[in-house]
Amino acid sequence: MQTKSSPVVARVVGVLNFFLEHPDHPFSLTQISKSLRLSRATTHLILLSFVEAGYLYRRTDKSYILGSMIPALTASAGQKVSTFPVGRDEMRALADDLDLVASALFIEEGEIVVRERIAAISHLGRPARMTVIRYSLYPANGAFLLPLSDREIRTKLAMALPPLSQQDLEMIWKQVAFGRKYGFVLTLEGPDRSFDPSVLSASMFVEDLAAGEFVSPWFLAAPVLSADRTVQFVITIHGLEGPTSSERIFAIGQRLKDGCDAIGRFYGR
Incomplete structure (x- = not known):
């Protein structure tokens, strides 16, 4: 029997996929929250966790862009994400x-x-x-x-x-x-x-x-x-x-x- 995925995990994966689909573009908290239909509090928590892990980078204007860890992790698979x-x-x-x-x-x-x-x-x-x-x-x-x-x-x-x-x-x-x-x-x-x-x-x-x-x-x-x-x-x-x-x-x-x-x-x- 197939088990249902965790809603929490689904939200995290959704945010990550959002940035992978737009690797060179910065987005604000509001843009991400609206695009993924998540609460600002949940979105903010996920973004901060990704920044700490190096998956995202928080710019001086408080927008977010894909971080360095993703290219490092995908390099062996032949992925090319601009850093x-x-x-x-x-x-x-x-x-x-x-x-x-x-x-x-x-x-x-x-x-x-x-x-x-x-x-x-x-x-x-x-x-x-x-x-x-x-x-x-x-x-x-x-x-x-x-x-x-x-x-x-x-x-x-x-x-x-x-x-x-x-x-x-x-x-x-x-x-x-x-x-x-x-x-x-x-x-x-x-x-x-x-x-x-x-x-x-x-x-x-x-x-x-x-x-x-x-x-x-x-x-x-x-x-x-x-x-x-x-x-x-x-x-x-x-x-x-x-x-x-x-x-x-x-x-x-x-x-x-x-x-x-x-x-x-x-x-x-």
């Missing part, structure tokens, strides 16, 4: 909070690829200071190396093709030193303000900043880490104009780091 909407949401918050531009960098075939770029309203219509969307991994962005030990970094750098020059290595280790201390990497404007990641010089990187010091930043970068401290991608913040105080840079860097950590929790950190 980036949460990253996009945090990037939008970063861009708006800082009144700057946020970009998401991924590694593909040994190169850095810019997959997403989100600008604050004040930057819309301005000429882009960096239009390159694909470039060499080293020495452009040491943020990808921050979770690694010195030995692991040396191994990766020794395998780089074409081989890295002594100046390349100097630039990378400066980024690592700064990043390990503050949680983000700082790259300064080049002498010719070309904003080309393939044309870098040692003067564009520092190992530290003194209180009250002013420099001209090109971009700040921080990694998004999963639970096993693997870099999922790197977020950069750029769009600063002219000399900027070290206090302002550290404030931006902390906000960037906080945003990356928030996305990292989405990946199960």
